[in-house]
Amino acid sequence: xxxxxxxxxxxxxxxxxxxxxxxxxxxxxxxxxxxxxxxxxxxxxxxxxxxxxxxxxxxxxxxxxxxxxxxxxxxxxxxxxxxxxxxxxxxxxxx
Amino acid sequence: xxxxxxxxxxxxxxxxxxxxxxxxxxxxxxxxxxxxxxxxxxxxxxxxxxxxxxxxxxxxxxxxxxxxxxxxxxxxxxxxxxxxxxxxxxxxxxxxxxxxxxxxxxxxxxxxxxxxxxxxxxxxxxxxxxxxxxxxxxxxxxxxxxxxxxxxxxxxxxxxxxxxxxxxxxxxxxxxxxxxxxxxxxxxxxxxxxxxxxxxxxxxxxxxxxxxxxxxxxxxxxxxxxxxxxxxxxxxxxxxxxxxxxxxxxxxxxxxxxxxxxxxxxxxxxxxxxxxxxxxxxxxxxxxxxxxxxxxxxxxxxxxxxxxxxxxxxxxxxxxxxxxxxxxxxxxxxxxxxxxxxxxxxxxxxxxxxxxxxxxxxxxxxxxxxxxxxxxxxxxxxxxxxxxxxxxxxxxxxxxxxxxxxxxxxxxxxxxxxxxxxxxxxxxxxxxxxxxxxxxxxxxxxxxxxxxxxxxxxxxxxxxxxxxxxx
Numbered sequence: 001x002x003x004x005x006x007x008x009x010x011x012x013x014x015x016x017x018x019x020x021x022x023x024x025x026x027x028x029x030x031x032x033x034x035x036x037x038x039x040x041x042x043x044x045x046x047x048x049x050x051x052x053x054x055x056x057x058x059x060x061x062x063x064x065x066x067x068x069x070x071x072x073x074x075x076x077x078x079x080x081x082x083x084x085x086x087x088x089x090x091x092x093x094x095x
Numbered sequence: 096x097x098x099x100x101x102x103x104x105x106x107x108x109x110x111x112x113x114x115x116x117x118x119x120x121x122x123x124x125x126x127x128x129x130x131x132x133x134x135x136x137x138x139x140x141x142x143x144x145x146x147x148x149x150x151x152x153x154x155x156x157x158x159x160x161x162x163x164x165x166x167x168x169x170x171x172x173x174x175x176x177x178x179x180x181x182x183x184x185x186x187x188x189x190x191x192x193x194x195x196x197x198x199x200x201x202x203x204x205x206x207x208x209x210x211x212x213x214x215x216x217x218x219x220x221x222x223x224x225x226x227x228x229x230x231x232x233x234x235x236x237x238x239x240x241x242x243x244x245x246x247x248x249x250x251x252x253x254x255x256x257x258x259x260x261x262x263x264x265x266x267x268x269x270x271x272x273x274x275x276x277x278x279x280x281x282x283x284x285x286x287x288x289x290x291x292x293x294x295x296x297x298x299x300x301x302x303x304x305x306x307x308x309x310x311x312x313x314x315x316x317x318x319x320x321x322x323x324x325x326x327x328x329x330x331x332x333x334x335x336x337x338x339x340x341x342x343x344x345x346x347x348x349x350x351x352x353x354x355x356x357x358x359x360x361x362x363x364x365x366x367x368x369x370x371x372x373x374x375x376x377x378x379x380x381x382x383x384x385x386x387x388x389x390x391x392x393x394x395x396x397x398x399x400x401x402x403x404x405x406x407x408x409x410x411x412x413x414x415x416x417x418x419x420x421x422x423x424x425x426x427x428x429x430x431x432x433x434x435x436x437x438x439x440x441x442x443x444x445x446x447x448x449x450x451x452x453x454x455x456x457x458x459x460x461x462x463x464x465x466x467x468x469x470x471x472x473x474x475x476x477x478x479x480x481x482x483x484x485x486x487x488x489x490x491x492x493x494x495x496x497x498x499x500x501x502x503x504x505x506x507x508x509x510x511x512x513x514x515x516x517x518x519x520x521x522x523x524x525x526x527x528x529x530x531x532x533x534x535x536x537x538x539x540x541x542x543x544x545x546x547x548x549x550x551x552x553x554x555x556x557x558x559x560x561x562x563x564x565x566x
Contacts, residue, residue: 010111011111011112011114012115012225013111013114013115013179014215014217016108016111042243042247045247069225070243070247072246074101075104075107078105078108079108
């Protein structure tokens with residue numbers, strides 16, 4: 001599936017993550033940008049975690065920007081999933 | 096919602112979304128916002144003890160901000176407990192400081208706080224940018240790696256981390272309670288001396304209008320003496336609160352040492368007049384034992400009496416039976432030698448567990464004060480006068496015995512009993528005035544009873560303010 005809308009999920013509260021999704025043209029592939037305010041050494045871990053969600057949801061073409069404030073794995077997964085669903089137009093409202 | 100997503104994670108994230116929305120509402124007004132929450136690993140994020148701790152620290156933070164003249168807009172305060180824990184949010188009004196300066200001050204609040212590692216004060220500037228300190232806080236659990244590192248790596252067991260958080264928080268709360276209880280005991284002890292001496296008229300005693308049977312001291316002497324005593328009461332309370340020995344008698348030498356220091360302070364302020372030696376002895380013990388029991392949350396009048404008795408054991412035999420000071424016999428020693436059991440004075444009273452206080456005066460004070468919200472001068476005058484009569488009618492006051500002999504002491508006690516019987520009748524005022532006149536005429540001063548009255552009022556207030564009203 002390919003995201004159709006700009007969407008976001010998450011907050012800048014501590015132990016949370018803000019996930020922004022921008023639609024890209026079919027065939028342009030995945031681009032995941034991370035800015036962690038807390039620690040750069042976890043960038044790779046974060047990317048792995050985010051890509052796992054994108055794999056499961058079969059999202060191949062997307063630009064995803066994550067601003068991390070020290071979120072734990074379950075939080076990251078939930079926020080990415082919500083942002084993707086919103087960008088696909090299949091989830092309204094919170095989370 | 097994602098199938099299989101943990102309900103508690105879902106609630107936690109919803110709560111964070113709500114916090115963001117609340118922050119956004121305030122940002123629309125172009126203000127710096129300040130938020131406060133606790134860093135609690137694992138779930139639940141709040142419970143009764145975390146909430147109480149949050150409230151304690153929030154009050155401290157608000158005082159800290161006020162002291163730096165960082166003004167919080169009270170109308171924009173949002174304070175609640177949800178799935179993400181306890182949360183406080185407010186706007187800062189017209190700050191003289193920039194958001195960065197406020198963040199720096201809040202960091203120093205966290206750093207200087209004894210359990211600051213569990214406190215999280217966040218500042219967001221007028222544009223909605225969270226101000227970051229740029230410093231990585233160390234993990235509270237291992238104190239070795241940055242907190243974020245241990246969090247990501249799930250380096251520590253949640254149950255062990257929460258146990259440590261709970262332990263440190265309860266230690267901190269306990270230290271706050273200790274300070275509150277000890278301060279309160281010192282206040283109550285000082286109040287008891289002030290109300291005793293202010294009470295008027297009193298038979299033969301110094302009061303706010305009259306020197307009674309005394310020529311070497313007046314109201315001002317007692318005020319000066321009370322001021323001298325007041326500064327050391329908290330020290331006794333702290334000693335009692337923290338005393339952990341198996342045998343309470345082991346506390347006696349240090350207790351006496353503090354007592355001697357207070358006596359010296361008293362004599363310095365009264366130019367050598369003994370205003371409060373008896374009161375120092377009785378109140379000193381009472382503060383110590385009250386603090387000791389309050390620390391263990393097991394205060395009751397019965398426990399108090401049994402500890403006072405255990406601590407003083409055979410005090411009369413030990414102290415009046417042998418000479419503590421070489422040379423001239425003291426008044427107390429002479430009294431004991433001449434009058435035996437009746438002449439045991441204050442030592443006999445305390446060895447018996449202060450029956451004048453617990454059996455005579457306290458029931459009278461309960462009867463007068465229990466239904467009253469505020470004890471004003473008029474109420475105090477009635478209740479304390481009644482209690483003083485109850486004490487005089489029972490007390491073998493060695494001051495009187497030594498100076499006036501057994502016959503006068505018995506006559507005073509009988510007159511006090513008769514006067515008590517008239518309490519509440521039209522006859523009472525005249526009888527009480529006659530008793531006051533009798534003491535003035537005979538130059539009798541029931542100073543020992545005055546000390547016991549102060550202790551009675553102290554014990555009444557310990558029950559009223561620290562036992563019935565605690566927590």
